Amino acid sequence: MKSRFVWMNGDLVPFEKATVHFLTPSLHYGTGIFEGIRVYATDAGPAVFRLREHAERLVRSAHLLGLRDLPYKAGEIEQAILQVVAANGFGSCYVRPLFFLTGAGWNLTVDRATVELGIAAWEWTAYLGAEAREQGVRANVSSFTRHHPNVALTKAKIAGHYVNSVLAKTESVRLGFEEAIMLDPYGFVAECTGENLFLVRDGRITTPDSATVLEGITRDALLTLARDHGYEVAEGPVSRDQLYGADEVFVCGTAAEVIGLCEIDFRTIGTGRTGPVTRRLQEAYRRVVEGREPRYRHWLTPVPAAVPEESREEVCAIS
Numbered sequence: 001m002k003s004r005f006v007w008m009n010g011d012l013v014p015f016e017k018a019t020v021h022f023l024t025p026s027l028h029y030g031t032g033i034f035e036g037i038r039v040y041a042t043d044a045g046p047a048v049f050r051l052r053e054h055a056e057r058l059v060r061s062a063h064l065l066g067l068r069d070l071p072y073k074a075g076e077i078e079q080a081i082l083q084v085v086a087a088n089g090f091g092s093c094y095v096r097p098l099f100f101l102t103g104a105g106w107n108l109t110v111d112r113a114t115v116e117l118g119i120a121a122w123e124w125t126a127y128l129g130a131e132a133r134e135q136g137v138r139a140n141v142s143s144f145t146r147h148h149p150n151v152a153l154t155k156a157k158i159a160g161h162y163v164n165s166v167l168a169k170t171e172s173v174r175l176g177f178e179e180a181i182m183l184d185p186y187g188f189v190a191e192c193t194g195e196n197l198f199l200v201r202d203g204r205i206t207t208p209d210s211a212t213v214l215e216g217i218t219r220d221a222l223l224t225l226a227r228d229h230g231y232e233v234a235e236g237p238v239s240r241d242q243l244y245g246a247d248e249v250f251v252c253g254t255a256a257e258v259i260g261l262c263e264i265d266f267r268t269i270g271t272g273r274t275g276p277v278t279r280r281l282q283e284a285y286r287r288v289v290e291g292r293e294p295r296y297r298h299w300l301t302p303v304p305a306a307v308p309e310e311s312r313e314e315v316c317a318i319s
Helices: 025-029 051-065 074-088 159-174 217-228 240-244 276-289 294-299 309-318
Strands: 005-008 011-014 037-042 045-049 093-102 114-122 137-141 179-183 189-192 196-201 204-207 233-235 248-253 257-264 300-302
Touching: 005 074, 011 074, 025 093, 045 074, 051 074, 051 093, 051 217, 074 093, 074 114, 159 179, 189 196, 189 240, 196 217, 196 240, 204 217, 217 233, 217 248, 217 257, 217 276, 248 276, 257 276, 294 300
Parallel strands: 137 179, 137 257, 204 233
Antiparallel strands: 005 011, 005 114, 037 045, 037 093, 045 300, 093 114, 179 189, 196 204, 196 248, 248 257
């Protein structure tokens, strides 16, 4: 189903009219702030996964960039996200809120610019391909290094940061891989282009510490699920060769969800397919997001009933 409405600065507008001017500083300098959020179909209706955490991180990212006087607080952003999902009538979808600057910002500062907010939603299923869940994907260690934390703010989802990811992912795909693994400035494993990374050896799960990576909300969920399922989990430095010798390697993110890596740099990982620990966590994650695990139901925010058709048309006519 195609998106019909986009939320723009407080109003629902038709998809085709959700535009910004060419002379928008965030387009030229990458000073947008965004989130990626999933909505899942549950027996009780569509629900947003970890809505509060995503809205709070969006605001925190804006603070890290130095934006002041944001037009919306986290709670208002949550309600706007629910509104646009309901208006589009999606049972499951991906949501993209984005702060962007208008009106100023041409002097390479974020001061004196106006901060605006748009929120779109669309149907998006298998980010890394339909067969990735079962078979895993092939990856390589990229020639591009992940950001140094004093070069770019690695804890903020700033649009311009993702040029780093685009360079790495494009290189890897052109080389025949599906994903890129990026090392940090010190030569240790950081993360992939849009996912955090975990490895499994002798039943123990390790993930790179958070110093140079984005503190993923899905990463946090997987850390909790793994511990609750009895796995020993450690955060710390991970070397490239530790990846090659792992029994399993898997990645996670809002778009990718939980996916195994079957091969890294032409070296088979484990059996060359999604391993048992990864499968168990995949299933645990799936049960959580579909509302089948009461223990984690607080991670899901129900989407309210859609606004009647005639009301949506009135809103769009006014805007």
